[in-house]
Amino acid sequence: MAGSDAPEALADVIDADTGEGELERTIGLVGGLAIGVGTMIGAGIFVFPGLAAENAGPAAALSFAIGAVVALLVALPASELATAMPRSGGGYFFISRGLGTAPGAVVGIGLWLGLVFASAFYLVGLGSYAGQVFLEAGIALPVDPAIPLGVAFGVGLTVLSLFGTENTASLQNAIVISLLVILTLFLSYGSLDALGVFGAERVPERFFPPGGLLSVLQTAALVFTSYLGFAQVATVAGDITDPSRNLPLAMVGSVLLVGVFYVVTIFVATSAFGSARLGEFGEIAMVEVARSFVGFPGALAIVVAGLLATFSSANASILSASRAVYAVSRDGIIPEAASRLNLRYGTPHVALGLAGGPIVVLAATGQVELLAEVASFLHLVMYGLICVGLIQLRRESPSWYDPSFRCPAGLAVAGVGALASFALIAFMRPASIGVGVAVMIAAYGWYRYYATDVELKGDF
Amino acid sequence: MTETPTDDREPTETGADSEAGGESEGRPSVLVPIEVLEGESLPSGTSALLANAHVVLCGYHVIPEQTAAEQAREQFGETAMSKLDEFAGALAAGGADVETRLVFTHDKDTTIDRLIYEHDCLAVLVPNSTERVESVLVALRGTVGVGRNTRLVAGLFADADVDVTLYHALNEGESPEDGESFLSGVRSDLVERGVDPEALETVVEDADVPIDTIADRAASHDAVVMGETDPSVTTFVFGMPSEQVADRFLGPVLVVQRARPEE
Missing domain, CATH: 3.40.50.620 (HUPs)
Known part of the structure; x- marks a missing residue:
């Protein structure tokens, strides 16, 4: 990694004491990877396989691979920007400083709401797995418990983040590591089984769905929510140790890691069942896949893993949403009151409320696919602009821009990354695009109303 | 800063100290x-x-x-x-x-x-309160790094009219004579560094659980000086000895740090 020994010039300046104390960076490489992987893996493995297979058949593996490539094309430029500006706020920070206040405001408010949509989506997934616990225990419920449970978890997590002052970083690391162990075992077994090692070789389905490449791309747009987590690493950039080395490694590494897991998962799932059958299972398709391999213990392991994974995704996204609120409020794009902390718990109660409240409302709608696509839409706009920002900064090359990691073939990667990000949006359903555009227009309107006098370009 | x-x-330090x-x-x-x-x-x-x-x-x-x-x-x-x-x-x-x-x-x-x-x-x-600083218990484990203890004790208390009790719990296979000679070496080092010989006292003891004895003895002193311990399973379960002593003693404890390796 180029320049990993270079002095953390900007990071040092920000952390240093300016009469009000210095800042300690406490998240290392493992912590950064855990944030990225922990946020992403809940969706791609535990929520999407059934839905994706229904839409694209075994070629859903290709959809996930496309998502990974797009994410990588953005993760590399984002890494460069993050090492140049290792501050809280991630993509919002890069865009507001690189491109100016107006795009910054749209992205900042979009990032907050994008994470709100993503959290709501994870919560519905979490609710599905929690509901599955009742089914496995043989308790019949009169209604589908997924949505009420998701809402309950949403309220619970918000309250927990308001008052819980225990640092759960090491717990998060442990959860992610146990998830990876369970999944590695499960997917190794599943792959061997799919290849016919344990008995009759299964007859593979036709790879491409009836809809052809279009279905694959539409599915890629749908499941892109599974790749939103790498940007969450950038939202805590201000807390990452040795940012010039750890930020790029954590962002790129987590995308590669989950990408491989997703592709193998689809391969295993579509080998075990036909795509139509997987679609019927819906969010909890992986539970049935595990059951078909090793019966009840397998199903139970996946239910537990699914609970952990969707829980950690939802939790990480709520916290990131509150960080996004802080970042825009610090800059005066929304009233400063939004970033107040309470002295007793040290938590940003207003920002957490602004995240948790809408999340609970959206989770109550239970519109899994819409929530996922709107979340992806808002993130993809930010990703595209991150790439544009990189091109702009490389061209202008302002004196403060001194990244310690330089994206190889930066302009080309960023150019393709921007095009790919915006192109993926085109394959979403009209309803999702409509909601996404409405959010962006509202964000821009707010900027015109409230924050036209804020100048952020190149401001540190 | x-x-x-x-x-x-x-500066009150009298003994020339070449160690950096x-x-x-x-x-x-x-x-x-x-x-x-x-x-x-x-x-x-x-x-x-x-x-x-x-x-x-x-x-x-x-x-x-x-x-x-x-x-x-x-x-x-x-x-x-x-x-x-x-x-x-x-x-x-x-x-x-x-x-x-x-x-x-x-x-x-x-x-x-x-x-x-x-x-x-x-x-x-370990910042705990004490009413006065008239007598200090210095618990010493062995010769390794003892120089840092003596520098601290001499630096803080040489001119301060404070009674210093050097305490050593015998390690396994160590005879009381070994213990005595260890402490007398420390004692003369301290005297050389300007501590009043009259203010120094040494105690060697065969203690089953040194932590308990140190905590008990600390009760009749105003502050404790002791070393840090390598983390191990025991320290993970029960906490660092210095923390255990501080929790029971409730007075100030100075935890002497090991020399840090050069970067």
Whole structure:
């Protein structure tokens, strides 16, 4: 990694004491990877396989691979920007400083709401797995418990983040590591089984769905929510140790890691069942896949893993949403009151409320696919602009821009990354695009109303 | 970093000390961690205890992970800094030479560790209060790193009219004579460094559980000086011996740090 020994010039300046104390960076490489992987893996493995297979058949593996490539094309430029500006706020920070206040405001408010949509989506997934616990225990419920449970978890997590002052970083690391162990075992077994090692070789389905490449791309747009987590690493950039080395490694590494897991998962799932059958299972398709391999213990392991994974995704996204609120409020794009902390718990109660409240409302709608696509839409706009920002900064090359990691073939990667990000949006359903555009227009309107006098370009 | 003005007194260290590090103008560096916004104030007796030290006063504020460190600094930085300056003033008035650091952190241990390293501190104070500083218990484990203990004790208490009790619990396979000769070596080192021989006392004991005996003996003293211990399963389960002693003794404990490897 180029320049990993270079002095953390900007990071040092920000952390240093300016009469009000210095800042300690406490998240290392493992912590950064855990944030990225922990946020992403809940969706791609535990929520999407059934839905994706229904839409694209075994070629859903290709959809996930496309998502990974797009994410990588953005993760590399984002890494460069993050090492140049290792501050809280991630993509919002890069865009507001690189491109100016107006795009910054749209992205900042979009990032907050994008994470709100993503959290709501994870919560519905979490609710599905929690509901599955009742089914496995043989308790019949009169209604589908997924949505009420998701809402309950949403309220619970918000309250927990308001008052819980225990640092759960090491717990998060442990959860992610146990998830990876369970999944590695499960997917190794599943792959061997799919290849016919344990008995009759299964007859593979036709790879491409009836809809052809279009279905694959539409599915890629749908499941892109599974790749939103790498940007969450950038939202805590201000807390990452040795940012010039750890930020790029954590962002790129987590995308590669989950990408491989997703592709193998689809391969295993579509080998075990036909795509139509997987679609019927819906969010909890992986539970049935595990059951078909090793019966009840397998199903139970996946239910537990699914609970952990969707829980950690939802939790990480709520916290990131509150960080996004802080970042825009610090800059005066929304009233400063939004970033107040309470002295007793040290938590940003207003920002957490602004995240948790809408999340609970959206989770109550239970519109899994819409929530996922709107979340992806808002993130993809930010990703595209991150790439544009990189091109702009490389061209202008302002004196403060001194990244310690330089994206190889930066302009080309960023150019393709921007095009790919915006192109993926085109394959979403009209309803999702409509909601996404409405959010962006509202964000821009707010900027015109409230924050036209804020100048952020190149401001540190 | 704020340098708090101190009085013009010459450093009290008398014995020439050629060993580098851990000292500023001959004064032993002691890290005093204070959780500055949690209503924690400077425990009484601290300025008397550290009158001859170079104090690195580390105000820290632990923030939950929901909160960005920057966010906390923005809101609490000024209040915390003014409180810290107040404590620094009290220490300086007692005679110490004070440097302050204020850190917003998600992890207290990382911060304290880093500061010990950056300032090359000889010891860390577990800040508990004491009414007076007239007698100090110095628990010594063995010859390894004992020089750091003697530098600290001589630096802090040589001219301070404080009784120093050197205590050694016998290690396995060690005879009482070995223990005596170890302590008498330490004793003469201290005398050479300017500690009044009259103020020194030595105790060698065969203790089943040294932690218990140290904590019991500490009750009749005003402060304890002891070394840090390598982390192990036992320290993970029961906590560091110095923490255990501090919890039971309830008075100030100076934990002497091992020499840090050069970077």
